[in-house]
Amino acid sequence: METYETLREEFDRKVEALRERCTHPKVSGWMVEWWAPAHSTGHEVKACEICGMVVNRRANCSKCGRLLEEKEFVYGKGDTRPTSEVFCQACEDKWREFTKGHPYVPRVIEVTVHATDGSIYTEKRTLDEGMHYMEVYEEFMKERGK
Numbered sequence: 001m002e003t004y005e006t007l008r009e010e011f012d013r014k015v016e017a018l019r020e021r022c023t024h025p026k027v028s029g030w031m032v033e034w035w036a037p038a039h040s041t042g043h044e045v046k047a048c049e050i051c052g053m054v055v056n057r058r059a060n061c062s063k064c065g066r067l068l069e070e071k072e073f074v075y076g077k078g079d080t081r082p083t084s085e086v087f088c089q090a091c092e093d094k095w096r097e098f099t100k101g102h103p104y105v106p107r108v109i110e111v112t113v114h115a116t117d118g119s120i121y122t123e124k125r126t127l128d129e130g131m132h133y134m135e136v137y138e139e140f141m142k143e144r145g146k
């Protein structure tokens with residue numbers, strides 16, 4: 001019996017086969033890539049007009065704004081900066097230097113807690129490494145063009 005699921009599997013298989021055969025003879029101009037309506041991935045892509053495959057990708061460095069080819073992309077590792085943000089190698093090097101100057105030292109911060117029973121109170125917590133680097137990242141991004 002045909003179901004949505006089997007039709008989708010068939011579609012995926014056919015697209016995959018088409019992409020394997022295709023030599024991408026006609027390629028679009030640069031287009032903004034969307035992961036959802038009104039949400040750009042921050043990348044621009046060129047896609048094959050026959051099979052729809054993305055054949056080229058570019059993005060601006062989040063820090064210095066230089067336009068980068070895909071092979072120049074340096075993504076965040078997720079531990080010190082957001083994984084989705086693209087840097088050029090020079091900015092990645094600067095970021096690593098910057099983080100060395102702002103090492104993680106556990107410190108106690110005061111946070112406001114909104115409890116499920118509706119009460120609000122402050123609590124002392126230890127700032128974790130992820131939160132620390134989020135702050136450092138914000139500071140780094142404020143220093144434009146340095």
Ligand SMILES: [Zn+2]
Nearest residue numbers: 022024048051
């Ligand atoms: Zn193609």
Ligand SMILES: [Zn+2]
Nearest residue numbers: 061064088091
């Ligand atoms: Zn850069």
